[in-house]
Amino acid sequence: MANPAKIFESIGKRTVAGLDEMGYAAAIFFEAIYWTLAGWRYRQPVRVSATFAAMMQFGVAALPIATLLAATIGLMLAIQSLYSLSIFGAQSYAYFGIAFAVVREFSPMIMGILIAGRSGSAIAARLATMSINQEVDALQVMGINPVRFLVSPVLIALVIVVPCLAMWANLVSLTAAGLYVSAELNQSFGAYVNDTIEVLQTGDVWQGIGKAALFGIIIALVGVVNGSTVQGGAEGVGKVTTRSVVMSISLIIVADMIFGFMTTQ
Amino acid sequence: MTMTDAHLSAEAINQANRPSAAEIASRRKVIEVDSLDWSFGPRQVLFDINLDVREGEIMVIMGGSGSGKTTLLRHLVGLMPPMPGKIKLLGKDMGALSRMQLLELKRRIGVAFQFGALFSSMSVSENVKLPLRELTDLEERTMDIMANMKLEVCNLSGFGHLMPSDLSGGMMKRASIARAIVMDPKLIFLDEPSSGLDPVVSSALDDLILKLRDAMDISVVVVSHDVESAYKIADRITILDKGQILISDRVDAVRNSTNERVQNLLHRRSEQAEIDPTEYLRRLAGD
Numbered sequence: 001m002a003n004p005a006k007i008f009e010s011i012g013k014r015t016v017a018g019l020d021e022m023g024y025a026a027a028i029f030f031e032a033i034y035w036t037l038a039g040w041r042y043r044q045p046v047r048v049s050a051t052f053a054a055m056m057q058f059g060v061a062a063l064p065i066a067t068l069l070a071a072t073i074g075l076m077l078a079i080q081s082l083y084s085l086s087i088f089g090a091q092s093y094a095y096f097g098i099a100f101a102v103v104r105e106f107s108p109m110i111m112g113i114l115i116a117g118r119s120g121s122a123i124a125a126r127l128a129t130m131s132i133n134q135e136v137d138a139l140q141v142m143g144i145n146p147v148r149f150l151v152s153p154v155l156i157a158l159v160i161v162v163p164c165l166a167m168w169a170n171l172v173s174l175t176a177a178g179l180y181v182s183a184e185l186n187q188s189f190g191a192y193v194n195d196t197i198e199v200l201q202t203g204d205v206w207q208g209i210g211k212a213a214l215f216g217i218i219i220a221l222v223g224v225v226n227g228s229t230v231q232g233g234a235e236g237v238g239k240v241t242t243r244s245v246v247m248s249i250s251l252i253i254v255a256d257m258i259f260g261f262m263t264t265q
Numbered sequence: 266m267t268m269t270d271a272h273l274s275a276e277a278i279n280q281a282n283r284p285s286a287a288e289i290a291s292r293r294k295v296i297e298v299d300s301l302d303w304s305f306g307p308r309q310v311l312f313d314i315n316l317d318v319r320e321g322e323i324m325v326i327m328g329g330s331g332s333g334k335t336t337l338l339r340h341l342v343g344l345m346p347p348m349p350g351k352i353k354l355l356g357k358d359m360g361a362l363s364r365m366q367l368l369e370l371k372r373r374i375g376v377a378f379q380f381g382a383l384f385s386s387m388s389v390s391e392n393v394k395l396p397l398r399e400l401t402d403l404e405e406r407t408m409d410i411m412a413n414m415k416l417e418v419c420n421l422s423g424f425g426h427l428m429p430s431d432l433s434g435g436m437m438k439r440a441s442i443a444r445a446i447v448m449d450p451k452l453i454f455l456d457e458p459s460s461g462l463d464p465v466v467s468s469a470l471d472d473l474i475l476k477l478r479d480a481m482d483i484s485v486v487v488v489s490h491d492v493e494s495a496y497k498i499a500d501r502i503t504i505l506d507k508g509q510i511l512i513s514d515r516v517d518a519v520r521n522s523t524n525e526r527v528q529n530l531l532h533r534r535s536e537q538a539e540i541d542p543t544e545y546l547r548r549l550a551g552d
């Protein structure tokens with residue numbers, strides 16, 4: 001039998017470690033913003049080229065898989081909506097549920113999870129490898145701020161890219177759902193588009209976009225914090241990479257819930 | 266001529282070139298360490314370190330494994346939390362500088378890490394150019410010229426296009442030295458330059474270090490395990506033992522020291538015999 005006192009001790013230690021990590025993440029976040037705004041004063045601006053490179057890597061390169069996922073989600077939602085609404089004979093209202101679900105929930109969440117898996121792991125692995133090779137120390141002794149050089153471009157790129165992907169996913173999902181629904185109900189696709197546009201408010205779209213930006217921040221910070229606190233060689237890199245993916249996906253889902261709860265009150 | 270002969274003669278040449286004690290003492294201090302203590306948690310690893318390095322001097326820091334060499338070096342290059350009044354580099358108290366002043370200071374020192382710490386995603390010449398690219402407004406062509414010059418000094422001309430993973434151990438060290446000197450620093454730090462290299466390659470590296478000091482008038486701090494290399498390049502040697510400075514003096518003085526621990530370290534004698542049995546048992550018991 002485990003000693004209950006020990007269990008509490010270990011919970012306590014983990015809580016403290018968790019708070020520590022959150023504090024560290026917050027410090028990195030503010031430092032990254034600081035350097036983005038004030039870097040030019042130290043003659044060390046955040047490089048536009050590095051930011052663009054990160055955007056290409058995180059966003060543009062993810063477009064094919066993002067498109068595939070978005071289309072699949074759209075179809076899936078269409079199928080489920082038609083099925084459940086057919087119980088009440090209300091299939092013609094399918095666009096209602098689909099539009100809200102896609103724009104407010106599915107696009108940001110699916111894109112967040114996709115990028116967490118695809119890029120969060122890459123960010124953590126890159127930073128961990130660099131820490132172990134003392135590349136981060138090397139930056140520091142050269143007088144190149146590592147947060148400015150390594151973190152700011154990634155953070156900016158993700159805050160831009162995840163919302164863009166979510167917008168794109170909106171378009172693809174709604175189109176895929178629309179094609180399916182209009183074929184099933186023998187309606188014109190144009191009518192579906194009109195209905196959808198009519199029911200969607202700007203606020204709904206913004207809510208999705210805002211969430212996506214928040215997910216971008218989560219992915220960047222979780223990747224950076226895990227990567228830079230790596231310990232123990234190559235094995236450590238694998239560990240923090242996995243940890244960072246699991247952690248950012250969990251945080252995205254929890255944040256999504258909190259966000260949804262607060263904005264529907 | 267055998268290798269040892271070449272080695273000895275190079276050592277002799279450097280000895281002849283070595284500035285005299287009086288001459289060195291008259292020079293400006295580029296590093297001043299004033300009773301520095303440091304602990305990792307409850308464990309103290311540096312005790313009352315007092316040290317100075319003069320302009321144009323090569324100081325070799327030696328000591329057994331775990332004696333605190335790397336920790337001291339990390340303090341000197343600003344990788345540890347700043348502590349006012351403890352360490353002065355180039356006349357500036359590192360613990361009392363603003364962020365901006367610290368960045369300025371770091372531009373004037375160079376560091377080559379034990380395993381190179383080259384950026385694995387960049388070619389050798391991109392690595393060497395990085396400080397120029399990030400910290401100056403020079404044009405691409407000027408940066409190319411400067412980087413190539415430094416690569417040439419380090420006998421790496423023509424290898425700039427290689428990726429770090431394609432370099433041999435000796436080339437890796439030289440590339441990291443090229444990067445450390447690209448901003449024309451007054452002071453460079455080298456961590457274990459000869460570790461993991463064969464004697465010929467490591468002797469070539471010693472020559473490079475001497476060349477840097479003589480041609481560019483750089484002060485050099487070297488952390489090393491290699492006694493031969495220390496004799497060859499050092500003006501002064503500092504020996505750390507369990508976090509304390511055992512001796513810090515000119516090469517011949519260190520060499521001829523009658524201190525038994527110094528001689529043990531220089532001749533790599535094990536200190537097993539010295540260990541007090543009760544002390545040993547206490548350590549086994551883990552306190």
Ligand SMILES: Nc1ncnc2c1ncn2[C@@H]1O[C@H](COP(=O)(O)OP(=O)(O)OP(=O)(O)O)[C@@H](O)[C@H]1O
Pocket residue numbers: 305310328329330331332333334335336337
């Ligand atoms: N980050 C750290 N946390 C805790 N203890 C540390 C840390 N870094 C070093 N130490 C301890 O401090 C002591 C001095 O270590 P240091 O790395 O400075 O020795 P060293 O002289 O460089 O040894 P080596 O020749 O093996 O590189 C060692 O006992 C080491 O265990």
Ligand SMILES: [Mg+2]
Pocket residue numbers: 334335336
């Ligand atoms: Mg060491």
